[in-house]
Amino acid sequence: MTRIKRYPVAPQPEQFQAALAARAAERRSEDGYVFYRLRTDFHGMPRGAVMMEGHVVPAYPSVARVFALAAGVRQAFREPFYAEEKIDGYNVRIFRVGEALVPVTRSGVVCPFTRDRLPDLLDTQALNSLFDAHPDLVLCAEVAGKGNPYMPTLIDRWGEDVQLFCFDLMRFGEQRFLPVAERRTVLERYDIPQTPLLGRYSRDDLTPLGEALLRLDSEGAEGAVLKPPADGLRVKYVTPSINLTDIVSDAALELELPGEFFTHRIVRMVMALRELGQRARLDGLAGELGEALIQGFNQALDDVEHGERVGRTFRVRLRHASSCDALLAHLGYRSSTIDVVEQSRRWDGSHYELTFRKIFRKSSDRLRTLLGGGPVFD
């Protein structure tokens, strides 16, 4: 694996050719344009970097996590820093090539859902004005809400459909983000929705940040990303409750997800409750945690005993029938672990309401084997 970079990495155009020769990149045609994508980390270049018509779109880097807020801030920031809400959705980079507005997922694949819904997510005329003035900009955004086709969303914070929140701007071929204040100003000018700013904080007084996080926690938000004004290390810190929400979401997959998915969230939740002065909630959350871990799996067992497979139902809205097909194909594409099964498609006058089920093959097969009495050497 490539050593993790703390900034957006933009390979040189000729590096895509080398990656292509080594099958680390793929070449596709999108919107009539030639499109390269790094499928995997390769010689220091990260998966998800994209090149289209000679424009290199940097990969969106991982953000380091801190488990202890105050100590993490002391390590990361000497100067005042910004905190913005961390939105719990999927990450998408949006840019313009020729006339086309192109949204790509974290792994660098064109996202058929975002492409279809872009006019609902933001004012595309305003976005085009932004790209007219700054043609080399890349919007980095989160799309969140119950209509998210990629992940389950139990919390009502962003409504039944989806919303977009821009949280960064990059430029073609440049290995840095725009400074926070500059980005916020630019996006406000063009009326592009962006992630809520919690404030500007100093390491010497974190009380207001703690209060902001407790408010986010009570609202079901995921957490915060702390950013220096310009370049430098950024860190994320999540609210206590989101950990439990994630466990509730995925407890049916106890035989599929790495066990650390669950244990690390317990660790984070306990550490955050202690640091944010919420120890009194430990007992109450213990009951909810145990209930989630037991009932989620119990439900999966019920499903399999009734002849079903372990799965999850999604209901999303799309403007075009062709997007429904493209999304279903995209979700099941080359997946060795997931089957995607359409259940219904209904036109409501403005959108198709598409209902589909993601089937988790590994969980389903393992459960069937175990219920069938298969002996396991563990």
Add this chain to the structure above:
Amino acid sequence: MTRIKRYPVAPQPEQFQAALAARAAERRSEDGYVFYRLRTDFHGMPRGAVMMEGHVVPAYPSVARVFALAAGVRQAFREPFYAEEKIDGYNVRIFRVGEALVPVTRSGVVCPFTRDRLPDLLDTQALNSLFDAHPDLVLCAEVAGKGNPYMPTLIDRWGEDVQLFCFDLMRFGEQRFLPVAERRTVLERYDIPQTPLLGRYSRDDLTPLGEALLRLDSEGAEGAVLKPPADGLRVKYVTPSINLTDIVSDAALELELPGEFFTHRIVRMVMALRELGQRARLDGLAGELGEALIQGFNQALDDVEHGERVGRTFRVRLRHASSCDALLAHLGYRSSTIDVVEQSRRWDGSHYELTFRKIFRKSSDRLRTLLGGGPVFD
């Protein structure tokens, strides 16, 4: 890794020499005898096999686990089978070489604790009579109770000290166990304590076995091992409650143990409760599970915040001071993850009561890093 064998594997003497040349085996002197031990799986020979004075002691094989009792029995047994209680302790093989009674652990190391306590665990005169009559026998036994130096024991089933339960007999160089009935008869004749027999059951009527398992569950027992009368696949099945007991024991190690340690136990517990007609207990156990997962880790955090390391206190009894030293050295020997620290040693007229603490370095270091605000890319 070697393909897992379902029977005891006894390498040929010359294979130990080959393994030694490849550093897969080690050669030591024990009790004045030359002792070879397979340190790792090697060319189909399993870790833990031992050779002493030309006698080959087979490795004790893994026992397959079934998560579903009735279906597992249907897969494993056509004919009636025996069920014996599975004792929750450490596995030891005991044999005689010359005058010496030698106990070795699962990994083939001479166990200083068992060697010291053997006269307390069984009648060594009777054992010598058994070996006089059958010099090539190898006793396979579990040593369990609160005085177990290898693992924490929360349940009182076997008292404050330790007890030994023989559950198999093998012979030097032979790749099979003695048939169950023959073994039970031989051990009874020589008054060697053995694991309780639950009964002989048929796949066509598992109600009595289910009742026996519920009784074991209420008594805090680990479970049952199901064995064909002679050769063939054996399987183990654990009680619902032991899974929760294990989680309570080790919740402080959420950053050290594989996450599957926890999730697989939840899976087993839920499946066993359902199969044994105990669904009504799911809700109550959910509270205990959540409490264990949260409070175990919360306690570890308290320890580390108070400048301590994550650890666990053991109190064991030994007859000789030299055994105390040997045990402490054995526990810390070559361990990259554990420090062993003696806390006290007190002579009570018949035994030393040795108190020591096992320190979990990985958990301690990780917690300190996280509490120190170290950023983590996860």
